Amino acid sequence: MDFTFDNNIPIYIQLLEYIKIYLISGVFKAGDKLPSVRDFANTFKVNPNTMQKALQELESMNLIYTERTNGKYVTKDEKLLEKLKDEYAITLAKSYISGMKKIGLGKADSIKYLEGLDG
Amino acid sequence: MGSLLEIKNLSKTFDNKKILDNVNLNIEKGRIIGLLGKNGAGKSTLIKLINDLLTADEGGVILFKGKKLGVYSKEHISYLPERTYLDKGMKVSDVIKFFKDFYSNFDEKKAYALLKDLNLDSDIRISKMSKGMQEKLQLILVMSRDADLYILDEPLSGVDPATRDYILDTILSNFKEGSSIIISTHLISDIERILDDVVFIDKGKVVISSSADELRTKEKASIDDIFRREFKC
Numbered sequence: 001m002d003f004t005f006d007n008n009i010p011i012y013i014q015l016l017e018y019i020k021i022y023l024i025s026g027v028f029k030a031g032d033k034l035p036s037v038r039d040f041a042n043t044f045k046v047n048p049n050t051m052q053k054a055l056q057e058l059e060s061m062n063l064i065y066t067e068r069t070n071g072k073y074v075t076k077d078e079k080l081l082e083k084l085k086d087e088y089a090i091t092l093a094k095s096y097i098s099g100m101k102k103i104g105l106g107k108a109d110s111i112k113y114l115e116g117l118d119g
Numbered sequence: 120m121g122s123l124l125e126i127k128n129l130s131k132t133f134d135n136k137k138i139l140d141n142v143n144l145n146i147e148k149g150r151i152i153g154l155l156g157k158n159g160a161g162k163s164t165l166i167k168l169i170n171d172l173l174t175a176d177e178g179g180v181i182l183f184k185g186k187k188l189g190v191y192s193k194e195h196i197s198y199l200p201e202r203t204y205l206d207k208g209m210k211v212s213d214v215i216k217f218f219k220d221f222y223s224n225f226d227e228k229k230a231y232a233l234l235k236d237l238n239l240d241s242d243i244r245i246s247k248m249s250k251g252m253q254e255k256l257q258l259i260l261v262m263s264r265d266a267d268l269y270i271l272d273e274p275l276s277g278v279d280p281a282t283r284d285y286i287l288d289t290i291l292s293n294f295k296e297g298s299s300i301i302i303s304t305h306l307i308s309d310i311e312r313i314l315d316d317v318v319f320i321d322k323g324k325v326v327i328s329s330s331a332d333e334l335r336t337k338e339k340a341s342i343d344d345i346f347r348r349e350f351k352c
Contacts, residue, residue: 005312007308007311007312007335007342008335008339008341008344009335010332010335010336011331011332012332013332042291042292045291046291047151047312047313047314047315048291048294048296049150049151050315053332
């Protein structure tokens with residue numbers, strides 16, 4: 001897969017978002033071992049230092065943790081991952097609603113459109 | 120983090136014209152640095168000074184790992200010049216032998232492995248290779264040295280976008296922990312995603328020296344946009 005980056009936004013923040021989606025969607029599950037910084041950097045074709053910074057941020061959010069000498073792991077706290085998913089879903093829903101609002105459609109209409117779509 | 124390269128009060132005058140004007144820079148270990156500036160800003164002159172190919176005006180100091188430039192720095196700095204110096208009549212295998220004889224830290228196996236990825240026949244003469252292929256070969260030679268500092272002068276100019284991607288990937292995947300890379304270019308948008316730090320140089324002076332992501336956050340723009348704004352013609 002090719003990853004695209006917007007040069008206007010710090011790269012580490014974009015990496016953070018990519019990895020968050022991996023955690024939310026279960027590409028990496030609670031307690032899974034993560035690839036090494038270098039392997040991760042190679043996958044995304046970014047500088048290992050930038051990847052390190054993104055992982056540090058995830059660590060400070062407690063989404064991942066480092067086991068000394070053993071590498072980095074996804075948190076075992078499934079509730080935290082659920083919460084992350086919930087927050088992300090709310091953000092997506094809000095952006096849908098605000099888009100519909102721009103074209104003059106309210107919440108009820110927005111829901112109707114959703115129901116008309118295959119999930 | 121320790122300083123790999125220290126540049127203090129560095130100036131260079133050619134025919135009464137100041138090409139570099141009191142440059143001060145610190146390059147740390149383990150970083151990829153973009154040396155960015157318009158044509159004629161002084162990038163190549165700075166690079167040649169770091170490689171000890173030019174002599175600085177009096178008072179300027181360049182220290183590599185705390186030592187003055189010389190045999191030691193030449194051994195541990197791997198330099199890709201802007202223009203090719205390879206004898207076009209040579210075969211790829213001759214060039215590799217040449218590098219092996221010349222540099223004790225040249226990893227022949229690595230060079231051949233990288234050439235194999237490119238499906239490049241080592242029996243072919245350089246004169247028979249396309250410009251893009253020649254650029255790739257030279258990058259492979261330079262990146263196959265086990266150095267502390269890699270200096271790449273305009274490695275992307277004149278090559279197609281696919282070759283650019285190959286060059287960036289090769290730089291990233293061969294970026295050894297603890298070593299640093301200085302890349303000079305004016306093609307910023309292609310390269311900015313891999314840079315840790317950026318140094319903007321204009322009319323021989325360093326005008327901005329910053330972490331790339333900090334600069335993006337501060338200016339809310341890409342490095343390319345900031346560069347265009349800063350150096351509007």
